[in-house]
Amino acid sequence: xxxxxxxxxxxxxxxxxxxxxxxxxxxxxxxxxxxxxxxxxxxxxxxxxxxxxxxxxxxxxxxxxxxxxxxxxxxxxxxxxxxxxxxxxxxxxxxxxxxxxxxxxxxxxxxxxxxxxxxxxxxxxxxxxxxxxxxxxxxxxxxxxxxxxxxxxxxxxxxxxxxxxxxxxxxxxxxxxxxxxxxxxxxxxxxxxxxxxxxxxxxxxxxxxxxxxxxxxxxxxxxxxxxxxxxxxxxxxxxxxxxxxxxxxxxxxxxxxxxxxxxxxxxxxxxxxxxxxxxxxxxxxxxxxxxxxxxxxxxxxxxxx
Amino acid sequence: xxxxxxxxxxxxxxxxxxxxxxxxxxxxxxxxxxxxxxxxxxxxxxxxxxxxxxxxxxxxxxxxxxxxxxxxxxxxxxxxxxxxxxxxxxxxxxxxxxxxxxxxxxxxxxxxxxxxxxxxxxxxxxxxxxxxxxxxxxxxxxxxxxxxxxxxxxxxxxxxxxxxxxxxxxxxxxxxxxxxxxxxxxxxxxxxxxxxxxxxxxxxxxxxxxxxxxxxxxxxxxxxxxxxxxxxxxxxxxxxxxxxxxxxxxxxxxxxxxxxxxxxxxxxxxxxxxxxxxxxxxxxxxxxxxxxxxxxxxxxxxxxxxxxxxxxxxxxxxxxxxxxxxxxxxxxxxxxxxxxxxx
Numbered sequence: 001x002x003x004x005x006x007x008x009x010x011x012x013x014x015x016x017x018x019x020x021x022x023x024x025x026x027x028x029x030x031x032x033x034x035x036x037x038x039x040x041x042x043x044x045x046x047x048x049x050x051x052x053x054x055x056x057x058x059x060x061x062x063x064x065x066x067x068x069x070x071x072x073x074x075x076x077x078x079x080x081x082x083x084x085x086x087x088x089x090x091x092x093x094x095x096x097x098x099x100x101x102x103x104x105x106x107x108x109x110x111x112x113x114x115x116x117x118x119x120x121x122x123x124x125x126x127x128x129x130x131x132x133x134x135x136x137x138x139x140x141x142x143x144x145x146x147x148x149x150x151x152x153x154x155x156x157x158x159x160x161x162x163x164x165x166x167x168x169x170x171x172x173x174x175x176x177x178x179x180x181x182x183x184x185x186x187x188x189x190x191x192x193x194x195x196x197x198x199x200x201x202x203x204x205x206x207x208x209x210x211x212x213x214x215x216x217x218x219x220x221x222x223x224x225x226x227x228x229x230x231x232x233x234x235x236x237x238x239x240x241x242x243x244x245x246x247x248x249x250x251x252x253x254x255x256x257x258x259x260x261x262x263x264x265x266x267x268x269x270x271x272x273x274x275x276x277x278x279x280x281x282x283x284x285x286x287x288x289x290x291x292x293x294x295x296x297x298x299x300x301x302x303x304x305x
Numbered sequence: 306x307x308x309x310x311x312x313x314x315x316x317x318x319x320x321x322x323x324x325x326x327x328x329x330x331x332x333x334x335x336x337x338x339x340x341x342x343x344x345x346x347x348x349x350x351x352x353x354x355x356x357x358x359x360x361x362x363x364x365x366x367x368x369x370x371x372x373x374x375x376x377x378x379x380x381x382x383x384x385x386x387x388x389x390x391x392x393x394x395x396x397x398x399x400x401x402x403x404x405x406x407x408x409x410x411x412x413x414x415x416x417x418x419x420x421x422x423x424x425x426x427x428x429x430x431x432x433x434x435x436x437x438x439x440x441x442x443x444x445x446x447x448x449x450x451x452x453x454x455x456x457x458x459x460x461x462x463x464x465x466x467x468x469x470x471x472x473x474x475x476x477x478x479x480x481x482x483x484x485x486x487x488x489x490x491x492x493x494x495x496x497x498x499x500x501x502x503x504x505x506x507x508x509x510x511x512x513x514x515x516x517x518x519x520x521x522x523x524x525x526x527x528x529x530x531x532x533x534x535x536x537x538x539x540x541x542x543x544x545x546x547x548x549x550x551x552x553x554x555x556x557x558x559x560x561x562x563x564x565x566x567x568x569x570x571x572x573x574x575x576x577x578x579x580x581x582x583x584x585x586x587x588x589x590x591x592x593x594x595x596x597x598x599x600x601x602x603x604x605x606x607x608x609x610x611x612x613x614x615x616x617x618x619x620x621x622x623x624x625x626x627x628x629x630x631x632x633x634x635x636x637x638x639x640x641x642x643x644x645x646x647x648x
Contacts, residue, residue, distance in 0.1 A: 033448060033449065035452070075635075079635055079636065079639060083639040084639065085635070085636070085637075085638040085639040086638040088387065088389065088448055089585070089586070089589065089634060089637075089638045090634070090635050090638060092389070092582055092585075092634060093586075093630075093631050093632075093633070093634025093635035093636075093637075094631065094635055095631075096579065096582065096627060096630050096631035096634055097628060097630075097631025097632060097634075097635055098631070099627060099631075100624050100625075100626070100627025100628035100629075100630065100631050101628050101631065103622075103624035103627060104622060104624040104625055104627070104628045106624075107622035107624055108339055108622060113622070113624070226456065229452070229456065233453065236449060268464050268467075268468060270460040270461065270463050270464035270467075271460075271464065273460055274456070274457050274460045274461070277453040277454075277456040277457050277460075278453070278457060280449075280453055281449075281450055281453040281454070281457075284445055284446070284449060284450070285439060285443060285445055288439075288443040288444055288445050289443055292443055292444070
């Protein structure tokens with residue numbers, strides 16, 4: 001029983017991370033490090049609660065969350081791809097804009113900088129209790145999860161299929177691996193990058209909607225608290241391949257659950273929370289180390305390169 | 306200088322001015338839309354910094370970290386390293402200064418000041434050197450490594466300030482107050498200020514001379530714009546990159562040390578409102594020029610500080626500045642990328 005409960009917590013913790021990871025994975029494949037995923041998810045979380053409360057409709061809140069996040073992605077893509085801004089700097093700027101903009105709206109529209117807490121909030125569709133009893137361990141863990149959890153799980157094979165089995169996915173990866181060659185082959189590079197950014201915007205929207213609408217039903221300033229960045233590290237750790245990326249997201253989600261449990265025992269959770277970042281850094285160093293170690297024998301003149 | 310070059314220089318110097326003006330106009334329109342007294346709000350935002358000595362001191366306090374981090378960014382970017390780890394280096398410098406000052410309470414004044422400052426510089430320098438070494442040794446992307454190291458530094462200092470260094474009687478996660486012998490002096494006549502701000506301003510021309518008027522600086526910039534060419538003509542490019550990263554981190558660490566010893570007198574969790582990112586922004590706005598940085602950092606500190614007064618006097622929320630900062634950062638690199646910023 002405790003295994004199912006632990007797994008259920010892991011699903012709750014992992015889903016926003018997994019969605020952010022898949023989003024950044026797609027942009028990484030187009031050779032863009034999408035640091036703006038954090039801000040996009042934050043705006044989505046705000047839109048989900050604001051619209052969901054105003055219209056008293058979960059589905060409208062959900063749709064608007066994704067629309068808001070895609071609009072942010074469109075702005076990001078326009079500034080960095082069309083107008084040639086540096087995408088790291090622009091992405092970090094978008095994060096500040098998202099944090100500042102949502103706080104500004106909280107203060108200006110809702111007169112409450114502490115957050116947006118509707119008294120009642122419509123719930124999302126959930127997996128009905130008892131419907132998955134025939135599945136051992138996994139079944140009870142999935143029951144009563146929101147449908148976004150299922151979407152996130154389905155998104156793993158879908159994104160793999162998209163990247164490796166569709167012409168659009170080929171073109172997108174070609175732009176990332178060798179842009180001049182892709183352009184020479186007739187691929188519209190800017191369009192592919194914009195597509196990747198918009199896809200990551202949709203993923204970020206799902207992540208933000210799940211975060212705000214699943215259990216909490218409220219919005220707090222900076223409520224994403226680094227989940228977008230952890231998703232980014234998961235994509236780096238998984239070398240931007242769908243299944244390893246998803247695996248890393250689950251490991252990091254489990255770290256989060258363990259960190260929360262440790263906090264109950266007054267143990268320092270910071271070191272557990274640090275693990276994803278250190279793991280991603282070490283994975284990157286290890287990958288580069290292997291690459292240079294392999295390249296070394298070819299460098300005859302002593303110094304590598 | 307030919308007329309074309311003069312014009313090109315003028316255009317590149319005016320670029321950031323346009324970005325600032327565009328953002329100030331956007332801000333004015335926003336304030337006009339939401340405030341009942343937009344003129345008072347804007348007067349506060351821009352002029353209240355000079356209304357009293359203590360207001361001006363707070364302005365200088367905000368200028369100091371932006372200036373030091375920005376100078377560090379200039380060193381690393383000129384060496385071709387896209388160092389976005391200023392925030393982490395700042396935090397490590399601050400916690401190092403606080404730890405050393407708290408661990409050695411009974412030192413004579415000179416040592417009580419020198420040792421924590423040295424510790425802050427050393428901590429930042431080591432933390433900047435690591436991604437530099439990973440880049441020149443293994444070609445690990447420095448954007449990713451400095452981003453990751455930022456989170457590690459934030460969590461590490463959070464652990465230290467909530468556990469061993471925590472002042473249990475104080476409100477919030479703050480360390481014990483450092484001993485008085487470790488406090489930096491105030492600037493005479495400006496209560497609440499610190500001489501650290503003067504030091505920061507003084508370092509700017511030193512940075513300019515070392516980057517643009519010495520052989521070392523010329524080699525460093527050569528390594529930054531074309532490493533293979535620099536190594537071919539006999540410049541020890543990799544060594545210079547490591548030095549630039551150590552200087553870059555050391556300056557950010559020094560900002561943390563100055564903050565603890567001169568402003569906060571203790572380590573406070575979340576003491577930085579994204580100084581690292583804003584320092585990067587003002588350095589890029591100054592086109593990676595140390596003297597230009599003094600101007601862009603000053604304008605930014607002015608607005609950041611003015612917003613606090615604007616919020617007190619009027620109905621305009623302070624988060625407006627965060628919003629405008631986001632717009633500024635988002636649009637300011639809008640141009641074909643070129644030069645050393647391309648990493």
